[in-house]
Each structure stands twice: as structure tokens, then as C-alpha cells.
Amino acid sequence: MAEVLSTNIADPQPDPGGLKRQSGINKVSAEFITVTVPGPDYGDGSGVAGDHIGDTQHHGGQQKAVYAFARERLDAWSAELGRELPHGVFGENLTTAGIDWTRALLNQRFQVGEVELEVSVPRTPCRTFAKWMGERAWVRRFTESGDCGAYFRVNKEGVIRPGDSITPLDTPEHGFxxxxxxAAWMGDDELAHRMWELNILPPLxxxxxDKRFG
Structure with a gap:
């Protein structure tokens, strides 16, 4: 059964990339998270009450309201890197078990506790993430792993707690x-063109x- 292992909220600290702002990359376990629909744009905040977003030019808003990453992948990275990786260390609000987010479909809906989440867009590994991890060629290695977790938009607000089940509600026919x-996000032109033709991304x-292929 797929379930939530940990619900996580930012512990703000100076940006590890050296920028003059507080970063929310480090998430720590919380008893629960309250999930709401943020405003539509970057800078409109997280979908998780009490969370913090430092890079308001690229994060936050409806399409990046909640972020999940699988514990199984954290364990694999822990073995590769030779160090412990606690829940939330990749900046995820939900550390999950029993589900492979690489196989989730864009726009697929999931019931998670009281909340309905819908798969939105991939994560782009950035300088802040790389500096936070402190590992050689981290952006390249993370990209080559093929697993970025998943961002979600919020269709139904509510509370998510550790132990809540994760249940798919539909299976979009596009299969993407x-x-x-x-992979498309990070440079695979063939997949990017297919994704564009399917017209399955949020309008932004x-x-x-459209500018690239239209």
C-alpha cells in the first residue's frame, strides 16, 4: 500500500547558495500538514501552511503547491552517497512509501488523507539544491537518476498526516x-516534442x- 511516511515543513535558514535570502530547502517532520490552494503564480506561496519558499521567482503557486519524494529513492541515494538522508532532506513536503513517482502520469489525481492532489510538473534541480546537498556534479547526477519526485496542484484542501494512504483516482489516457x-524538462527533445503535442501541461x-515547437 502506498502511504505517507512523513509530512514536512521548512526550517528556514540562510540560502546555501549564498544568496541574500532565507531558504526553505530543509524540511523537517511535522505532526501533520494543512494543505490549501495557493495563488496562481510563483511567489504566491506554498500550498502547505507554515511552509517557507525562498526562491519566489521559480517556486510556489498553484502548480508547485506540494512536493513529494519517495523514501525508497532517498534510501538509494543514501547508499550511493554514504550518508544518512532524513525525511524532508530533498525539500519534500511528503516523504512517501510504496509508490514510484516516475510512473505517475501528468494530471493524474491522488487522494492523500483528506486532500486531493493532482500531478503537475517536474522539479528542476537548481543551484540551491546542489549547494544544500554538497555533492559533486549534483544537478547532473540527480538528472541522470531520472526521478525528480513530483509537484502537485491542490484540488481539495485538508490535512495530511503520516500513515495516510495514497490512492490513485484516475488514469489519464495520454500515458505520459x-x-x-x-527527461523532457532536462533536455530530451523527442520527449519534449511529444509532451508539447499532447498539450498536457499547465498553460504557463x-x-x-509553444514558442519552441509552434
Whole structure:
């Protein structure tokens, strides 16, 4: 059974990339998270009450309201890097078990506790993430892993707690996965063109590919 292992909220600290701002990359376990629908744009905040977003030019808003990453992948990275990786260390609000987010479909809906989440867009590994991890060629290595976790938009607000089940509510017919979207995001032109043709991205992101392929 797929479930939530840990619900996580930012512990703000100076940006590890050296920028003059507080970063929310470090998430710590909380008893629960309250999930709401943020405003539509970057800078409109997290979908998780009490969370913190430092990079308001690229994070936050409806399409990046909640972020999940699988414990299984954290364990694999822990073995590769030779160090412990606690829940929340990749900046995820939900540390999950029993589900492979690379296989989740764009726009697929999931019931998670009281909340309905919908798969939105891939994560782009950035300088802040790389500096936070402190590992050689981290952006390249994370990209080559093929697993970026998943961002979600919020369709139904509510509370999520550790132990809540994660249940798929539908199976979009397009069949385009988060793993494929991540590869497209990070430079696979063939997959990017296919994703654009399917017209399955939120309007802001679809417009970027319209400029590229239209």
C-alpha cells in the first residue's frame, strides 16, 4: 500500500547558495500538514501552511503547491552517497512509501488523507539544491537518476498526516509519465516534442513549448 511516511515543513535558514535570502530547502517532520490552494503564480506561496519558499521567482503557486519524494529513492541515494538522508532532506513536503513517482502520469489525481492532489510538473534541480546537498556534479547526477519526485496542484484542501494512504483516482489516457516529463524538462527533445503535442501541461508551461515547437 502506498502511504505517507512523513509530512514536512521548512526550517528556514540562510540560502546555501549564498544568496541574500532565507531558504526553505530543509524540511523537517511535522505532526501533520494543512494543505490549501495557493495563488496562481510563483511567489504566491506554498500550498502547505507554515511552509517557507525562498526562491519566489521559480517556486510556489498553484502548480508547485506540494512536493513529494519517495523514501525508497532517498534510501538509494543514501547508499550511493554514504550518508544518512532524513525525511524532508530533498525539500519534500511528503516523504512517501510504496509508490514510484516516475510512473505517475501528468494530471493524474491522488487522494492523500483528506486532500486531493493532482500531478503537475517536474522539479528542476537548481543551484540551491546542489549547494544544500554538497555533492559533486549534483544537478547532473540527480538528472541522470531520472526521478525528480513530483509537484502537485491542490484540488481539495485538508490535512495530511503520516500513515495516510495514497490512492490513485484516475488514469489519464495520454500515458505520459513524470519520469518522461523530467527527461523532457532536462533536455530530451523527442520527449519534449511529444509532451508539447499532447498539450498536457499547465498553460504557463505549455506556452513555453509553444514558442519552441509552434
Amino acid at each position: 509519465t513524470m519520469g518522461e516529463a523530467f 508551461y505549455q506556452a513555453r513549448y
